[in-house]
Amino acid sequence: MAKTAMAKTAMAKTAAEPLVKLRGIIKKFGPFVALNGVDMDIYPGEVHALLGDNGAGKSTLIKILSGVHQPSAGEIMVDGNPIVFRSPRDASAAGIGTVYQDLALNQLMSVSRNFFMGREIFKGPAPFGMMKLKEMDIITHDEMIKIGIDISDPHQAVGTMSGGQRQTLAIARAIYFGAKILILDEPTSALGQKQQMEVLKTIKRVRALGNIAIIFITHNEIHSKLIADRYTFLSLGEVIGSGTRESLDGDDIRRLMAGGAEMADLEMELGKI
Amino acid sequence: MQAERKESDRQVSQGSFRRFIRRPEIGAFSGMVVILLLLAIVAGDVVFNPLGIKNNLSIISQLGIIAIGACLLMIAGEFDLSIGSMIGFAGMSMAMMLKWGLPFGLGEASPFMAFTLTLCMTLFIGWLIGNIVVRSGLSSFIVTLAFLFILRGLTEVSFREFNDGSTQISGLPDFKETDFFAYLFGGETFKWVFTLLYEMGFNLNRLGNQWVIGLDAKVAWWICIAIITYVVLSRTQLGNWIYATGDNKESARANGVPVNQVKIGLFMFTAFCATIFAACQVFDTNTADAAKGNLKELEAIAAAVVGGTVMTGGFGSIVGVIFGAVIFGLVQNSVFYISWIDGSYYRVFLGTVLLIAAFANENIRKRITGGI
Numbered sequence: 001m002a003k004t005a006m007a008k009t010a011m012a013k014t015a016a017e018p019l020v021k022l023r024g025i026i027k028k029f030g031p032f033v034a035l036n037g038v039d040m041d042i043y044p045g046e047v048h049a050l051l052g053d054n055g056a057g058k059s060t061l062i063k064i065l066s067g068v069h070q071p072s073a074g075e076i077m078v079d080g081n082p083i084v085f086r087s088p089r090d091a092s093a094a095g096i097g098t099v100y101q102d103l104a105l106n107q108l109m110s111v112s113r114n115f116f117m118g119r120e121i122f123k124g125p126a127p128f129g130m131m132k133l134k135e136m137d138i139i140t141h142d143e144m145i146k147i148g149i150d151i152s153d154p155h156q157a158v159g160t161m162s163g164g165q166r167q168t169l170a171i172a173r174a175i176y177f178g179a180k181i182l183i184l185d186e187p188t189s190a191l192g193q194k195q196q197m198e199v200l201k202t203i204k205r206v207r208a209l210g211n212i213a214i215i216f217i218t219h220n221e222i223h224s225k226l227i228a229d230r231y232t233f234l235s236l237g238e239v240i241g242s243g244t245r246e247s248l249d250g251d252d253i254r255r256l257m258a259g260g261a262e263m264a265d266l267e268m269e270l271g272k273i
Numbered sequence: 274m275q276a277e278r279k280e281s282d283r284q285v286s287q288g289s290f291r292r293f294i295r296r297p298e299i300g301a302f303s304g305m306v307v308i309l310l311l312l313a314i315v316a317g318d319v320v321f322n323p324l325g326i327k328n329n330l331s332i333i334s335q336l337g338i339i340a341i342g343a344c345l346l347m348i349a350g351e352f353d354l355s356i357g358s359m360i361g362f363a364g365m366s367m368a369m370m371l372k373w374g375l376p377f378g379l380g381e382a383s384p385f386m387a388f389t390l391t392l393c394m395t396l397f398i399g400w401l402i403g404n405i406v407v408r409s410g411l412s413s414f415i416v417t418l419a420f421l422f423i424l425r426g427l428t429e430v431s432f433r434e435f436n437d438g439s440t441q442i443s444g445l446p447d448f449k450e451t452d453f454f455a456y457l458f459g460g461e462t463f464k465w466v467f468t469l470l471y472e473m474g475f476n477l478n479r480l481g482n483q484w485v486i487g488l489d490a491k492v493a494w495w496i497c498i499a500i501i502t503y504v505v506l507s508r509t510q511l512g513n514w515i516y517a518t519g520d521n522k523e524s525a526r527a528n529g530v531p532v533n534q535v536k537i538g539l540f541m542f543t544a545f546c547a548t549i550f551a552a553c554q555v556f557d558t559n560t561a562d563a564a565k566g567n568l569k570e571l572e573a574i575a576a577a578v579v580g581g582t583v584m585t586g587g588f589g590s591i592v593g594v595i596f597g598a599v600i601f602g603l604v605q606n607s608v609f610y611i612s613w614i615d616g617s618y619y620r621v622f623l624g625t626v627l628l629i630a631a632f633a634n635e636n637i638r639k640r641i642t643g644g645i
Binding site for chain 2: 088089100102104105106107108109117118119120122124126127128130131133157160248
């Protein structure tokens with residue numbers, strides 16, 4: 001019963017239109033081909049794991065999606081409409097929110113000042129308008145609770161928060177300011193085990209909101225298996241495999257993560273030394 | 274069953290006293306209280322009589338005005354070493370216009386015109402410094418050090434050129450007696466306090482008449498600038514931008530804070546503070562000297578650091594800088610009342626306090642960023 005229900009929801013999801021479609025994305029840096037015709041479909045309410053080794057082109061792809069780089073060829077479609085991002089501002093206006101590894105947080109500033117950094121709620125003429133600090137505190141607190149962290153004091157400095165809490169703050173901020181496509185660049189790296197689980201829980205809660213598409217970039221096979229609905233594997237600038245959680249099994253995932261090499265081959269190579 | 278321990282439980286909520294002693298201003302505040310007590314014991318009669326208060330506040334407010342400018346800029350992560358030279362430059366510019374009229378033979382200069390034209394020039398120089406710093410990416414230390422020399426040199430050259438080789442102008446008409454605008458800078462304020470003191474019998478000279486009329490106008494300027502900058506820094510959008518710029522420029526920029534404009538604006542604000550300083554001096558004493566403001570930039574930075582401003586930016590408060598200015602001003606002025614102390618001990622004191630404050634600030638910064 002449960003299985004058929006799950007299959008049905010999976011069907012319903014595939015039937016839905018992708019929020020973002022990438023078609024034939026090519027990016028060259030001089031003679032170097034960073035991406036060689038990448039296709040990708042990103043659906044709302046799903047976690048899309050983007051996997052690949054170092055130098056596979058994950059970062060370049062993300063930078064194209066978030067408007068930092070412009071593709072040499074290929075098309076980005078948001079809600080079915082072709083779109084060109086000239087700057088990160090364009091991407092963010094189209095609803096793409098990128099949470100980079102450094103999170104763009106200021107350690108010495110309070111949680112709510114960080115939450116509203118650059119987008120303060122104020123009354124009066126900018127930039128001398130008086131901030132509505134109470135309102136900002138309340139919104140920050142509520143938005144963080146929505147994805148699972150209850151900060152006891154919105155005035156505490158971000159520097160005193162744990163890595164997982166900071167990650168949640170950055171994600172909550174991106175969502176509150178209108179991100180429909182949330183790009184998480186290795187959110188679990190540089191965190192302890194417990195903190196990693198907190199971040200995965202946060203991602204699950206964002207997924208449960210239903211309308212947000214999450215692109216989850218990771219090195220970690222276990223983490224991707226725990227939360228991803230769909231996978232894209234990159235190697236040397238090309239897609240070497242993609243599919244839903246149901247269509248790929250564990251061995252496929254492991255093989256594709258290693259850039260297409262069989263685990264047995266690797267073991268043999270290691271054995272020779 | 275016990276509720277599961279959550280991450281947020283580790284942030285122990287602290288009582289109001291603990292919060293109070295973790296404020297950035299607390300070090301400067303206790304320093305100020307200690308010095309006030311010491312002075313009251315050692316030289317209470319000369320420091321806290323009406324004339325002593327007037328003189329002390331004059332020095333304190335003068336330093337306080339430029340220290341606020343230096344503090345805001347430091348919170349945004351930059352230095353301005355040109356403040357002192359800017360004071361000399363602005364004073365020279367105003368005095369020369371008042372003495373020889375407006376440039377290009379445009380006729381007599383009223384105090385208002387002299388001040389306004391000078392302010393336009395200094396704001397432009399501040400804008401220029403800011404642009405050089407943000408566009409070149411050079412350290413503001415070097416860029417403003419260059420302007421320290423350039424402005425001081427220009428001031429001396431202009432003086433000698435127009436003033437028969439002398440670098441001083443004295444004997445300007447006493448504008449504050451005739452011109453309201455000049456009175457705003459050179460006149461007196463808080464007269465009612467001293468009138469009240471006189472009526473209560475505390476403010477009498479040897480003949481039994483009123484002794485001190487009022488405080489220097491710069492005290493009022495200091496208070497106004499302090500209140501406005503306090504509100505701007507702690508309550509407005511711009512204040513959030515200033516903190517964000519100094520804390521981590523790149524993350525501020527990624528969130529849409531106009532980092533460069535904030536910095537340029539603050540370089541202009543320090544130029545504004547230096548101009549107010551100069552105007553108070555020129556209209557009070559009716560003199561100008563090319564050496565005015567020498568080393569003031571360093572005193573301003575020192576007062577900001579003692580007031581809890583972190584050298585690397587992102588942390589500091591106006592209230593702290595007020596205490597910092599009080600500490601330095603008081604000691605600088607009061608050692609001269611105490612005959613058995615060599616006045617130069619003031620510098621020894623300044624250096625020592627600065628070092629202690631810098632250590633304390635670094636400690637606070639590490640505490641917040643998780644270093645301790």
